[in-house]
Amino acid sequence: MIERQFSSAITEEPTDEKRVFDLRLALEKDIEACDIKWSLFVAAAQSYRYHSRLNPYPPKYAIKEKSEYDIDRIRLTISNVPPIRQLIRQIKNKDKSLNEDVLDLVHWVVCSKSFPTLRSIAKQEFELTLKKVDYITPVSVPTHIFEVVSQPNSPAETKFRQHAENRNKLYAFHGSKIDSFYSIVNFGLQQHLCKTALFGNGIYLSSEMHVSLSFSPIGTGWKSSLNGTELSCIALCEFVDHPQHLKCHLKDQQPNERKNDQHIPDKYFVITNNDIVRVRYLLIFAKSPDKSMQIYRNSVINWIYNNKSVAAMIFYAIILLSVGLANSRTGQYFRQMFWQKAQRFISDLISKYFLL
CATH class of the missing domain: 3.90.228.10 (Phosphoenolpyruvate Carboxykinase; domain 3)
Incomplete structure:
Protein backbone atom coordinates (compact mmCIF):
# COMPACT_ATOMS: atom_id res chain seq x y z
CA MET A 1 0.00 0.00 0.00
CA ILE A 2 2.88 2.36 0.81
CA GLU A 3 4.44 1.69 -2.59
CA ARG A 4 1.17 2.50 -4.36
CA GLN A 5 0.78 5.79 -2.52
CA PHE A 6 4.45 6.60 -3.01
CA SER A 7 4.20 6.21 -6.78
CA SER A 8 1.08 8.39 -6.91
CA ALA A 9 2.98 11.15 -5.15
CA ILE A 10 5.78 11.39 -7.73
CA THR A 11 5.62 14.57 -9.79
CA GLU A 12 8.05 16.36 -12.05
CA GLU A 13 10.74 18.03 -9.96
CA PRO A 14 10.53 21.85 -10.19
CA THR A 15 13.64 23.95 -10.68
CA ASP A 16 15.17 25.61 -7.62
CA GLU A 17 13.92 29.07 -8.62
CA LYS A 18 10.40 27.87 -9.36
CA ARG A 19 10.30 25.89 -6.14
CA VAL A 20 11.26 28.96 -4.08
CA PHE A 21 8.80 31.13 -6.01
CA ASP A 22 5.91 28.68 -5.56
CA LEU A 23 6.62 28.27 -1.85
CA ARG A 24 6.78 32.01 -1.22
CA LEU A 25 3.56 32.53 -3.20
CA ALA A 26 1.71 29.84 -1.23
CA LEU A 27 2.94 31.12 2.15
CA GLU A 28 2.03 34.73 1.39
CA LYS A 29 -1.37 33.79 -0.05
CA ASP A 30 -2.64 31.88 3.01
CA ILE A 31 -0.04 31.63 5.75
CA GLU A 32 -2.37 30.03 8.33
CA ALA A 33 -3.47 27.28 5.94
CA CYS A 34 0.16 26.48 5.05
CA ASP A 35 1.05 26.52 8.73
CA ILE A 36 -1.68 24.04 9.69
CA LYS A 37 -0.86 21.76 6.75
CA TRP A 38 2.76 21.68 7.87
CA SER A 39 1.67 21.16 11.52
CA LEU A 40 -0.37 18.10 10.55
CA PHE A 41 2.65 16.67 8.73
CA VAL A 42 4.85 17.30 11.79
CA ALA A 43 2.29 15.68 14.12
CA ALA A 44 2.29 12.56 11.94
CA ALA A 45 6.10 12.47 11.70
CA GLN A 46 6.57 12.87 15.46
CA SER A 47 3.96 10.23 16.29
CA TYR A 48 5.03 6.83 17.58
CA ARG A 49 2.56 5.52 14.99
CA TYR A 50 4.39 7.25 12.14
CA HIS A 51 4.44 4.06 10.03
CA SER A 52 0.68 4.38 9.44
CA ARG A 53 0.26 8.12 10.03
CA LEU A 54 3.02 9.59 7.84
CA ASN A 55 1.36 8.63 4.59
CA PRO A 56 2.22 9.87 1.99
CA TYR A 57 5.87 10.38 2.83
CA PRO A 58 8.38 12.54 0.90
CA PRO A 59 10.06 10.51 -1.88
CA LYS A 60 13.44 12.09 -1.14
CA TYR A 61 13.61 10.16 2.14
CA ALA A 62 12.77 6.73 0.71
CA ILE A 63 15.06 3.79 1.54
CA LYS A 64 15.07 0.05 0.88
CA GLU A 65 13.60 0.19 -2.63
CA LYS A 66 10.96 2.79 -1.67
CA SER A 67 9.19 0.48 0.79
CA GLU A 68 10.38 2.43 3.87
CA TYR A 69 11.63 5.92 4.70
CA ASP A 70 14.29 7.50 6.89
CA ILE A 71 12.19 8.89 9.74
CA ASP A 72 15.22 10.12 11.71
CA ARG A 73 16.34 12.26 8.79
CA ILE A 74 12.81 13.62 8.33
CA ARG A 75 12.63 14.57 12.01
CA LEU A 76 16.05 16.22 11.83
CA THR A 77 14.93 18.36 8.91
CA ILE A 78 11.72 19.28 10.77
CA SER A 79 13.79 20.48 13.75
CA ASN A 80 15.61 22.94 11.45
CA VAL A 81 12.46 24.57 10.04
CA PRO A 82 12.10 28.16 11.36
CA PRO A 83 8.73 29.81 12.14
CA ILE A 84 6.74 30.49 8.97
CA ARG A 85 7.11 34.29 9.07
CA GLN A 86 10.86 33.94 9.52
CA LEU A 87 10.95 31.46 6.62
CA ILE A 88 9.16 33.97 4.37
CA ARG A 89 11.64 36.69 5.36
CA GLN A 90 14.61 34.41 4.66
CA ILE A 91 13.19 33.52 1.25
CA LYS A 92 12.62 37.21 0.42
CA ASN A 93 16.15 38.11 1.48
CA LYS A 94 17.61 35.11 -0.38
CA ASP A 95 19.25 34.05 2.85
CA LYS A 96 22.06 31.62 1.96
CA SER A 97 21.95 30.10 5.44
CA LEU A 98 18.51 28.61 4.69
CA ASN A 99 18.86 24.84 4.65
CA GLU A 100 18.16 23.21 1.26
CA ASP A 101 16.54 20.19 2.92
CA VAL A 102 14.19 22.56 4.75
CA LEU A 103 13.12 24.21 1.50
CA ASP A 104 12.63 20.85 -0.21
CA LEU A 105 10.52 19.37 2.57
CA VAL A 106 8.33 22.41 3.26
CA HIS A 107 7.76 22.87 -0.48
CA TRP A 108 6.78 19.21 -0.88
CA VAL A 109 4.27 19.36 1.98
CA VAL A 110 2.78 22.78 1.20
CA CYS A 111 2.91 22.97 -2.60
CA SER A 112 2.46 19.41 -3.85
CA LYS A 113 -0.13 19.33 -6.64
CA SER A 114 -0.99 15.69 -5.97
CA PHE A 115 -2.78 16.38 -2.69
CA PRO A 116 -5.66 18.62 -1.56
CA GLN A 294 6.56 34.75 18.22
CA ILE A 295 9.50 37.08 19.15
CA TYR A 296 11.77 35.30 16.72
CA ARG A 297 13.56 38.53 15.69
CA ASN A 298 15.38 38.50 19.02
CA SER A 299 17.87 35.67 18.59
CA VAL A 300 18.68 35.50 22.32
CA ILE A 301 15.03 35.05 23.34
CA ASN A 302 14.49 32.53 20.55
CA TRP A 303 17.54 30.53 21.70
CA ILE A 304 16.35 30.55 25.33
CA TYR A 305 12.87 29.39 24.26
CA ASN A 306 14.26 26.50 22.23
CA ASN A 307 16.88 25.52 24.85
CA LYS A 308 15.05 25.91 28.15
CA SER A 309 16.97 23.19 30.01
CA VAL A 310 20.39 24.55 28.97
CA ALA A 311 19.32 28.11 29.87
CA ALA A 312 18.14 26.93 33.30
CA MET A 313 21.52 25.25 33.97
CA ILE A 314 23.40 28.42 32.95
CA PHE A 315 21.16 30.54 35.20
CA TYR A 316 21.74 28.13 38.10
CA ALA A 317 25.52 28.29 37.52
CA ILE A 318 25.39 32.10 37.59
CA ILE A 319 23.55 32.00 40.94
CA LEU A 320 26.14 29.61 42.42
CA LEU A 321 28.97 31.80 41.12
CA SER A 322 27.33 34.91 42.61
CA VAL A 323 26.90 33.25 46.01
CA GLY A 324 30.50 32.04 46.00
CA LEU A 325 31.79 35.47 45.04
CA ALA A 326 29.69 37.15 47.73
CA ASN A 327 31.28 34.95 50.44
CA SER A 328 34.84 35.47 49.25
CA ARG A 329 37.20 38.21 50.50
CA THR A 330 36.88 40.04 47.22
CA GLY A 331 33.10 39.88 47.44
CA GLN A 332 33.16 41.19 51.04
CA TYR A 333 35.44 44.05 50.01
CA PHE A 334 33.12 45.16 47.19
CA ARG A 335 30.10 44.79 49.50
CA GLN A 336 31.71 47.06 52.11
CA MET A 337 32.63 49.60 49.43
CA PHE A 338 29.03 49.55 48.16
CA TRP A 339 27.54 50.12 51.61
CA GLN A 340 29.98 52.93 52.40
CA LYS A 341 29.09 54.75 49.17
CA ALA A 342 25.36 54.13 49.77
CA GLN A 343 25.57 55.53 53.35
CA ARG A 344 27.53 58.57 52.16
CA PHE A 345 24.97 59.23 49.41
CA ILE A 346 22.05 58.96 51.84
CA SER A 347 23.83 61.23 54.38
CA ASP A 348 24.49 63.89 51.73
CA LEU A 349 20.87 63.68 50.56
CA ILE A 350 19.49 64.16 54.09
CA SER A 351 21.79 67.07 54.87
CA LYS A 352 20.97 68.81 51.61
CA TYR A 353 17.19 68.53 51.54
CA PHE A 354 16.00 67.85 55.11
CA LEU A 355 18.37 69.72 57.46
CA LEU A 356 18.37 73.49 57.78
Whole structure:
Protein backbone atom coordinates (compact mmCIF):
# COMPACT_ATOMS: atom_id res chain seq x y z
CA MET A 1 0.00 0.00 0.00
CA ILE A 2 2.88 2.36 0.81
CA GLU A 3 4.44 1.69 -2.59
CA ARG A 4 1.17 2.50 -4.36
CA GLN A 5 0.78 5.79 -2.52
CA PHE A 6 4.45 6.60 -3.01
CA SER A 7 4.20 6.21 -6.78
CA SER A 8 1.08 8.39 -6.91
CA ALA A 9 2.98 11.15 -5.15
CA ILE A 10 5.78 11.39 -7.73
CA THR A 11 5.62 14.57 -9.79
CA GLU A 12 8.05 16.36 -12.05
CA GLU A 13 10.74 18.03 -9.96
CA PRO A 14 10.53 21.85 -10.19
CA THR A 15 13.64 23.95 -10.68
CA ASP A 16 15.17 25.61 -7.62
CA GLU A 17 13.92 29.07 -8.62
CA LYS A 18 10.40 27.87 -9.36
CA ARG A 19 10.30 25.89 -6.14
CA VAL A 20 11.26 28.96 -4.08
CA PHE A 21 8.80 31.13 -6.01
CA ASP A 22 5.91 28.68 -5.56
CA LEU A 23 6.62 28.27 -1.85
CA ARG A 24 6.78 32.01 -1.22
CA LEU A 25 3.56 32.53 -3.20
CA ALA A 26 1.71 29.84 -1.23
CA LEU A 27 2.94 31.12 2.15
CA GLU A 28 2.03 34.73 1.39
CA LYS A 29 -1.37 33.79 -0.05
CA ASP A 30 -2.64 31.88 3.01
CA ILE A 31 -0.04 31.63 5.75
CA GLU A 32 -2.37 30.03 8.33
CA ALA A 33 -3.47 27.28 5.94
CA CYS A 34 0.16 26.48 5.05
CA ASP A 35 1.05 26.52 8.73
CA ILE A 36 -1.68 24.04 9.69
CA LYS A 37 -0.86 21.76 6.75
CA TRP A 38 2.76 21.68 7.87
CA SER A 39 1.67 21.16 11.52
CA LEU A 40 -0.37 18.10 10.55
CA PHE A 41 2.65 16.67 8.73
CA VAL A 42 4.85 17.30 11.79
CA ALA A 43 2.29 15.68 14.12
CA ALA A 44 2.29 12.56 11.94
CA ALA A 45 6.10 12.47 11.70
CA GLN A 46 6.57 12.87 15.46
CA SER A 47 3.96 10.23 16.29
CA TYR A 48 5.03 6.83 17.58
CA ARG A 49 2.56 5.52 14.99
CA TYR A 50 4.39 7.25 12.14
CA HIS A 51 4.44 4.06 10.03
CA SER A 52 0.68 4.38 9.44
CA ARG A 53 0.26 8.12 10.03
CA LEU A 54 3.02 9.59 7.84
CA ASN A 55 1.36 8.63 4.59
CA PRO A 56 2.22 9.87 1.99
CA TYR A 57 5.87 10.38 2.83
CA PRO A 58 8.38 12.54 0.90
CA PRO A 59 10.06 10.51 -1.88
CA LYS A 60 13.44 12.09 -1.14
CA TYR A 61 13.61 10.16 2.14
CA ALA A 62 12.77 6.73 0.71
CA ILE A 63 15.06 3.79 1.54
CA LYS A 64 15.07 0.05 0.88
CA GLU A 65 13.60 0.19 -2.63
CA LYS A 66 10.96 2.79 -1.67
CA SER A 67 9.19 0.48 0.79
CA GLU A 68 10.38 2.43 3.87
CA TYR A 69 11.63 5.92 4.70
CA ASP A 70 14.29 7.50 6.89
CA ILE A 71 12.19 8.89 9.74
CA ASP A 72 15.22 10.12 11.71
CA ARG A 73 16.34 12.26 8.79
CA ILE A 74 12.81 13.62 8.33
CA ARG A 75 12.63 14.57 12.01
CA LEU A 76 16.05 16.22 11.83
CA THR A 77 14.93 18.36 8.91
CA ILE A 78 11.72 19.28 10.77
CA SER A 79 13.79 20.48 13.75
CA ASN A 80 15.61 22.94 11.45
CA VAL A 81 12.46 24.57 10.04
CA PRO A 82 12.10 28.16 11.36
CA PRO A 83 8.73 29.81 12.14
CA ILE A 84 6.74 30.49 8.97
CA ARG A 85 7.11 34.29 9.07
CA GLN A 86 10.86 33.94 9.52
CA LEU A 87 10.95 31.46 6.62
CA ILE A 88 9.16 33.97 4.37
CA ARG A 89 11.64 36.69 5.36
CA GLN A 90 14.61 34.41 4.66
CA ILE A 91 13.19 33.52 1.25
CA LYS A 92 12.62 37.21 0.42
CA ASN A 93 16.15 38.11 1.48
CA LYS A 94 17.61 35.11 -0.38
CA ASP A 95 19.25 34.05 2.85
CA LYS A 96 22.06 31.62 1.96
CA SER A 97 21.95 30.10 5.44
CA LEU A 98 18.51 28.61 4.69
CA ASN A 99 18.86 24.84 4.65
CA GLU A 100 18.16 23.21 1.26
CA ASP A 101 16.54 20.19 2.92
CA VAL A 102 14.19 22.56 4.75
CA LEU A 103 13.12 24.21 1.50
CA ASP A 104 12.63 20.85 -0.21
CA LEU A 105 10.52 19.37 2.57
CA VAL A 106 8.33 22.41 3.26
CA HIS A 107 7.76 22.87 -0.48
CA TRP A 108 6.78 19.21 -0.88
CA VAL A 109 4.27 19.36 1.98
CA VAL A 110 2.78 22.78 1.20
CA CYS A 111 2.91 22.97 -2.60
CA SER A 112 2.46 19.41 -3.85
CA LYS A 113 -0.13 19.33 -6.64
CA SER A 114 -0.99 15.69 -5.97
CA PHE A 115 -2.78 16.38 -2.69
CA PRO A 116 -5.66 18.62 -1.56
CA THR A 117 -4.98 22.22 -0.53
CA LEU A 118 -6.35 23.99 2.52
CA ARG A 119 -8.08 27.38 2.55
CA SER A 120 -8.61 29.51 5.64
CA ILE A 121 -12.21 30.35 6.47
CA ALA A 122 -12.76 33.87 7.79
CA LYS A 123 -14.17 34.23 11.32
CA GLN A 124 -17.36 35.82 10.00
CA GLU A 125 -18.01 32.68 7.92
CA PHE A 126 -17.67 30.24 10.84
CA GLU A 127 -21.38 30.25 11.70
CA LEU A 128 -22.41 29.63 8.09
CA THR A 129 -19.98 26.70 7.84
CA LEU A 130 -21.08 25.11 11.12
CA LYS A 131 -24.75 25.42 10.16
CA LYS A 132 -24.22 22.70 7.58
CA VAL A 133 -24.92 20.33 10.50
CA ASP A 134 -27.97 20.86 12.69
CA TYR A 135 -26.32 19.89 15.99
CA ILE A 136 -28.13 20.51 19.27
CA THR A 137 -25.59 20.41 22.12
CA PRO A 138 -23.60 23.68 22.30
CA VAL A 139 -19.80 23.42 22.19
CA SER A 140 -16.87 25.81 22.01
CA VAL A 141 -16.40 27.57 18.69
CA PRO A 142 -13.31 26.33 16.78
CA THR A 143 -10.32 28.66 16.82
CA HIS A 144 -9.74 27.98 13.10
CA ILE A 145 -11.66 26.43 10.23
CA PHE A 146 -10.00 25.31 6.99
CA GLU A 147 -11.72 24.18 3.83
CA VAL A 148 -10.24 21.06 2.22
CA VAL A 149 -10.08 21.84 -1.50
CA SER A 150 -9.66 18.69 -3.61
CA GLN A 151 -8.98 18.53 -7.31
CA PRO A 152 -12.43 18.54 -9.01
CA ASN A 153 -11.56 15.74 -11.44
CA SER A 154 -9.70 13.51 -8.99
CA PRO A 155 -10.79 9.84 -8.92
CA ALA A 156 -12.16 10.23 -5.37
CA GLU A 157 -14.33 13.24 -6.29
CA THR A 158 -15.54 11.52 -9.46
CA LYS A 159 -16.67 8.41 -7.54
CA PHE A 160 -18.38 10.58 -4.93
CA ARG A 161 -20.35 12.46 -7.60
CA GLN A 162 -21.39 9.19 -9.21
CA HIS A 163 -22.77 7.83 -5.93
CA ALA A 164 -24.48 11.17 -5.23
CA GLU A 165 -26.52 11.21 -8.46
CA ASN A 166 -30.22 11.50 -7.56
CA ARG A 167 -29.45 11.11 -3.86
CA ASN A 168 -29.32 13.52 -0.93
CA LYS A 169 -26.03 14.72 0.51
CA LEU A 170 -25.63 15.34 4.22
CA TYR A 171 -22.97 16.68 6.59
CA ALA A 172 -21.66 15.25 9.87
CA PHE A 173 -18.53 15.31 12.06
CA HIS A 174 -15.69 12.82 12.45
CA GLY A 175 -13.21 12.87 15.33
CA SER A 176 -9.71 11.42 15.48
CA LYS A 177 -6.30 12.10 17.01
CA ILE A 178 -4.31 14.99 15.59
CA ASP A 179 -1.59 12.70 14.17
CA SER A 180 -4.19 10.99 11.96
CA PHE A 181 -5.30 14.04 10.03
CA TYR A 182 -2.31 14.35 7.71
CA SER A 183 -3.23 11.02 6.12
CA ILE A 184 -6.98 11.76 6.35
CA VAL A 185 -6.62 15.04 4.44
CA ASN A 186 -4.56 13.40 1.70
CA PHE A 187 -6.41 10.11 1.25
CA GLY A 188 -9.79 10.65 2.86
CA LEU A 189 -11.41 8.55 5.56
CA GLN A 190 -10.67 4.84 5.21
CA GLN A 191 -12.87 2.37 7.03
CA HIS A 192 -10.08 -0.19 7.49
CA LEU A 193 -8.19 2.40 9.58
CA CYS A 194 -11.14 3.08 11.91
CA LYS A 195 -10.28 1.00 14.96
CA THR A 196 -13.41 1.84 16.97
CA ALA A 197 -16.04 -0.62 15.74
CA LEU A 198 -18.60 -0.83 18.53
CA PHE A 199 -21.44 -0.99 16.03
CA GLY A 200 -19.80 -2.83 13.16
CA ASN A 201 -17.06 -2.01 10.67
CA GLY A 202 -17.25 1.34 8.94
CA ILE A 203 -16.48 5.05 9.13
CA TYR A 204 -18.18 6.64 12.13
CA LEU A 205 -19.73 10.10 11.86
CA SER A 206 -22.01 12.04 14.19
CA SER A 207 -24.38 14.96 13.78
CA GLU A 208 -23.32 16.17 17.25
CA MET A 209 -19.98 17.98 17.41
CA HIS A 210 -19.38 17.14 21.08
CA VAL A 211 -19.53 13.41 20.26
CA SER A 212 -16.73 13.74 17.70
CA LEU A 213 -14.71 15.98 20.02
CA SER A 214 -14.62 13.17 22.56
CA PHE A 215 -12.57 11.17 20.01
CA SER A 216 -10.21 14.11 19.34
CA PRO A 217 -7.98 14.67 22.38
CA ILE A 218 -5.53 17.57 22.50
CA GLY A 219 -2.28 16.56 20.83
CA THR A 220 1.08 18.12 20.03
CA GLY A 221 1.55 19.74 16.63
CA TRP A 222 4.48 21.93 15.55
CA LYS A 223 6.27 23.89 18.28
CA SER A 224 6.59 27.03 16.08
CA SER A 225 3.04 27.04 14.70
CA LEU A 226 1.14 30.31 14.32
CA ASN A 227 -2.09 28.48 15.06
CA GLY A 228 -1.02 26.86 18.33
CA THR A 229 1.29 24.08 19.43
CA GLU A 230 -1.42 21.95 21.07
CA LEU A 231 -4.31 21.06 18.77
CA SER A 232 -7.52 19.12 18.60
CA CYS A 233 -9.13 18.56 15.21
CA ILE A 234 -12.40 17.19 13.88
CA ALA A 235 -13.46 16.83 10.27
CA LEU A 236 -16.71 18.20 8.85
CA CYS A 237 -17.61 15.63 6.22
CA GLU A 238 -20.06 15.49 3.32
CA PHE A 239 -21.59 12.07 2.65
CA VAL A 240 -24.17 10.50 0.38
CA ASP A 241 -27.46 9.27 1.83
CA HIS A 242 -26.94 5.88 0.22
CA PRO A 243 -29.35 3.00 1.04
CA GLN A 244 -26.73 0.24 0.75
CA HIS A 245 -23.70 1.89 2.37
CA LEU A 246 -25.13 4.00 5.20
CA LYS A 247 -26.38 2.64 8.53
CA CYS A 248 -28.06 4.66 11.25
CA HIS A 249 -30.87 4.53 13.80
CA LEU A 250 -34.28 5.45 12.34
CA LYS A 251 -37.54 5.71 14.19
CA ASP A 252 -39.60 5.22 11.07
CA GLN A 253 -38.09 3.42 8.09
CA GLN A 254 -39.63 3.49 4.65
CA PRO A 255 -38.84 0.86 1.96
CA ASN A 256 -35.63 1.33 -0.07
CA GLU A 257 -34.16 3.84 2.37
CA ARG A 258 -31.01 3.67 4.48
CA LYS A 259 -30.18 0.60 6.51
CA ASN A 260 -31.87 0.77 9.88
CA ASP A 261 -29.85 -0.58 12.81
CA GLN A 262 -31.46 -0.27 16.21
CA HIS A 263 -28.08 -0.93 17.88
CA ILE A 264 -26.57 2.27 16.47
CA PRO A 265 -27.23 5.25 18.77
CA ASP A 266 -29.21 8.23 17.59
CA LYS A 267 -27.09 10.94 15.93
CA TYR A 268 -24.55 8.36 14.70
CA PHE A 269 -23.87 7.34 11.09
CA VAL A 270 -21.84 4.29 10.05
CA ILE A 271 -20.55 4.37 6.47
CA THR A 272 -19.39 1.13 4.88
CA ASN A 273 -18.06 2.54 1.60
CA ASN A 274 -15.13 4.99 1.51
CA ASP A 275 -16.34 6.45 -1.79
CA ILE A 276 -19.50 8.06 -0.37
CA VAL A 277 -17.80 10.33 2.18
CA ARG A 278 -15.47 13.30 1.67
CA VAL A 279 -13.73 15.56 4.17
CA ARG A 280 -14.76 19.14 3.39
CA TYR A 281 -13.54 21.15 6.40
CA LEU A 282 -11.13 20.84 9.31
CA LEU A 283 -12.27 22.37 12.60
CA ILE A 284 -9.24 23.23 14.73
CA PHE A 285 -9.39 23.79 18.48
CA ALA A 286 -6.02 25.24 19.47
CA LYS A 287 -4.44 26.60 22.60
CA SER A 288 -3.04 30.09 22.04
CA PRO A 289 0.59 29.93 20.94
CA ASP A 290 3.21 31.08 23.43
CA LYS A 291 3.86 34.79 22.79
CA SER A 292 7.56 34.38 23.47
CA MET A 293 7.68 31.97 20.55
CA GLN A 294 6.56 34.75 18.22
CA ILE A 295 9.50 37.08 19.15
CA TYR A 296 11.77 35.30 16.72
CA ARG A 297 13.56 38.53 15.69
CA ASN A 298 15.38 38.50 19.02
CA SER A 299 17.87 35.67 18.59
CA VAL A 300 18.68 35.50 22.32
CA ILE A 301 15.03 35.05 23.34
CA ASN A 302 14.49 32.53 20.55
CA TRP A 303 17.54 30.53 21.70
CA ILE A 304 16.35 30.55 25.33
CA TYR A 305 12.87 29.39 24.26
CA ASN A 306 14.26 26.50 22.23
CA ASN A 307 16.88 25.52 24.85
CA LYS A 308 15.05 25.91 28.15
CA SER A 309 16.97 23.19 30.01
CA VAL A 310 20.39 24.55 28.97
CA ALA A 311 19.32 28.11 29.87
CA ALA A 312 18.14 26.93 33.30
CA MET A 313 21.52 25.25 33.97
CA ILE A 314 23.40 28.42 32.95
CA PHE A 315 21.16 30.54 35.20
CA TYR A 316 21.74 28.13 38.10
CA ALA A 317 25.52 28.29 37.52
CA ILE A 318 25.39 32.10 37.59
CA ILE A 319 23.55 32.00 40.94
CA LEU A 320 26.14 29.61 42.42
CA LEU A 321 28.97 31.80 41.12
CA SER A 322 27.33 34.91 42.61
CA VAL A 323 26.90 33.25 46.01
CA GLY A 324 30.50 32.04 46.00
CA LEU A 325 31.79 35.47 45.04
CA ALA A 326 29.69 37.15 47.73
CA ASN A 327 31.28 34.95 50.44
CA SER A 328 34.84 35.47 49.25
CA ARG A 329 37.20 38.21 50.50
CA THR A 330 36.88 40.04 47.22
CA GLY A 331 33.10 39.88 47.44
CA GLN A 332 33.16 41.19 51.04
CA TYR A 333 35.44 44.05 50.01
CA PHE A 334 33.12 45.16 47.19
CA ARG A 335 30.10 44.79 49.50
CA GLN A 336 31.71 47.06 52.11
CA MET A 337 32.63 49.60 49.43
CA PHE A 338 29.03 49.55 48.16
CA TRP A 339 27.54 50.12 51.61
CA GLN A 340 29.98 52.93 52.40
CA LYS A 341 29.09 54.75 49.17
CA ALA A 342 25.36 54.13 49.77
CA GLN A 343 25.57 55.53 53.35
CA ARG A 344 27.53 58.57 52.16
CA PHE A 345 24.97 59.23 49.41
CA ILE A 346 22.05 58.96 51.84
CA SER A 347 23.83 61.23 54.38
CA ASP A 348 24.49 63.89 51.73
CA LEU A 349 20.87 63.68 50.56
CA ILE A 350 19.49 64.16 54.09
CA SER A 351 21.79 67.07 54.87
CA LYS A 352 20.97 68.81 51.61
CA TYR A 353 17.19 68.53 51.54
CA PHE A 354 16.00 67.85 55.11
CA LEU A 355 18.37 69.72 57.46
CA LEU A 356 18.37 73.49 57.78
